[in-house]
Amino acid sequence: MEFRLELIPVPVSDVDRAKKFYVEKAGFTCDLDFSPGEEFRVVQLTPPGSACSIAIGIGVVDTAPGSVRGLHLVVPDIHEARAALVERGMEIGEVEDMSAPGKPTISYAWFSDPDGNTWTLQQLPS
Helix, strand or coil: CCCCCCEEECCCCCHHHHHHHHHHHCCCEEEEEEEEECCEEEEEEECCCCCCEEEEEECCCCCCCCCCCCEEEECCCHHHHHHHHHHCCCCCCCCEEECCCCCCCEEEEEEECCCCCEEEEEECCC
16 A cells, blocks of 8 residues: 655645745746635645645645745755755755764755745755
8 A cells, every 4th residue: 555645735825925936936836726716726836856746725724824844855966956946036044964973964955935834955865
């Protein structure tokens, strides 16, 4: 049996502002923007190369905007990924390398969407 995580709801206060951020700055693909009326709108966005998407919208989730913390985007080259995001106008922290004695180094860089939902770029050891 398989259990595949394929969609994570992310609460936002302004759907259009968040969609613009995720598409233009984060480089996500907009797979769907559907609204049958004013009470419901779902926008599905997928990071490049990912099998898992996020969903933002109206009536999608009832948690507070900005309450999602620590979503990880795993990348093969964190310096290249960070540079691409900075080039698109994203504010993102510097790359930090973390390691423990006898363990390989793992690198991180953090950013937030306009509502304060936080994301982490992560480069695992090869």
